[in-house]
Amino acid sequence: MAIRERNLTNAKWSLLSSIKIVGIGVLQLSLLAQILQANELNLLAIAIVTLLVIDTLADRGFGNSLIRHQSLSNSELSVLYWGNVLAGLFIFAVLFVGSDMYSRLMAQPELAIMLEMISVIFIIIPQGQHYRAILQREKQFTRIAFTEISSVLAGLAVTLFTVWLTPSVLCAIWGYLAMVSIRMLVYCYYGRSWFQPEYRFSLKAFAAVRARNG
Template identity: 25%
Template sequence: MSNTQKAMNGGKWITISTVISTLFQFSQVAVLARILDPSDFGLVSISNLIISFFQIFSNLGFSNSIIYKQETDRKILSTLYFLNLIAGFIIFVAIHISTPAIIAFYHEPKLEQVLNLSSYYFLITYFGQLYMFLLEKELRFKSVARIDITGTVIGSVVTVILAYNNYRELSLIIGSLVMQTVKTVLQIAFGLSLFRPVWSFNTANIKDHIRFGLFNMGDGLLGFIQFNSDNIFIGGMLGVKMLGYYTIAYQLAIFPITKLNPIILQVAYPILAKMKDNTADLKKSYLKILDFISYCNLPLLAGLFITADGVVPLIYGPGWEKTIDLIYIFVFVGIFTCLSHPLFTLVFTKGKPSLLFYLNLGTLIIKIPLVYLFGTYWGVTGIAMAFLVATFLNMIANFAIAHSLIGNFVEDFISDIVKPVAFSLLMVAVIYTYKVIVGNSGLANTLIEIGLGGSTYALLTLLYKISFAEIKMYRQVL
């Protein structure tokens, strides 16, 4: 099977997984938004923030190095496995120790139970995580998809049941732990044929992984601070309720990115790692990834921008209107972010994770003062605008790094992106015309707007981008 066929087959399974998982997660949020208070989402957002921070250190940056080096040595993998388990336990303890300081910063006593319960994530996830890396390295995306679907479905069901039984913010935490427990058990079950640990713990044998991982981990730390500095400031300056509005708006706006981009990048990186010495092929692949991401994300983000005033009440119910203005800003954050994502495939394929470290360091130096300044004068809207400016500058630097790795690609990229941008603008114009002539209130109008937008973009794509014959060919390959 060729790399193209492997990519398409892997993409098929990850797509199936993403669609099913997305439906359950989206339904979960829509249900919970009608049961829980914005402050409950704010509490969970802080918990997720802390968990995400400690996740940076938990796998010590080894996930990408295993794929980059195509590691198969059983003793080395065993050392990495046990080192991850030790790191997980240390982080579990660290969260308990740091909880009082976190509570003091946010002035929210409810955080104690939320954080202490969340910390068990690190006693669960790292028993199976290395097996997931190996499954991806071997391009076994069917197994990866089955694991993700099963865990998400069970976790979502548990979360909703607990929320209806008045567990409030704890329903989200417990549901997440149940989901991760299911995934860990299945990761071990599916991956055991690829790796069985032996009693080996020799850090001298993993020096290359450590060097690779340190920059990877440093990049993760800076990236975390960069992408979450706004949440940190909002929680501390404006309170957990405002953080809840901000979180819901951000999650809805970047929903396409978090669900669609991993389908492409999760499959692309292991394949690109196998052609790391062929710069010409890497350039072609990078441009194809950018092209596909543009066609998938731009219409969804543009559609959300023009329909946000109807979509928000439809999904979340009354009381969430404050998120609409934030969504308008986050749509553009989403556009710049999705175009920046593919760089990691080039950087790790070339074995230069330090470039991402320096990129995030520069962005962080710019973003934190902007967040503080804009937040002080314009509150939560100002913080969202600071995020937008920093994300745009990050994308420009991102393209400069890609240019240094694969040569000039900007002309080809601009030529490719003209169509999805034009199609998206025409789609917005059609929806806007309908709203002016007919109106935009009510469920029926919102659904018609979504249908009109999707039909317009699909028709333009079939006429000017991809033919029925090509679609038929892709179906035959799959």
């Protein structure tokens, strides 16, 4: 009975967090759409689509399913952790270095600074997602829901603050950066009870661990 009640509580928290996150997201987008100039709406659309893709890929990638559904040793988790961090750094470098070229191709000068800001996300996300997957494995859904809600609220607060300072399409990205940063820190805080990375890594070991994902 206790297990069933805990599962119901976890499910309730997950549902409530999803509803709140969607509601806050709609509110944030509505606000930005009202204050931005017409020529900035295209950039806002690009930013939103990019951030949604990043969030979706982050949840599906970085070996999350491998962590959630398989028993890995601390050494294997460490190899996976550092491999994902390095992969994030590589994506960051590609986006950051190529931001000017991409902006010229799209004929959107403002796109360069957007891509540079978005590239930083790939340094942050792998760490948080790793610990999130561990919390999912340990069925810590209440903590996950709390983390998601609090980080989204923090992101909204930063968005509103930057809108108050200088309204621009970058406000959405500042808010997202704040959200993923808070989310990463809280997930790391909770997740370190189950995992603390060892300072070891090799490409061969990383490939072997990832190969288990099939």
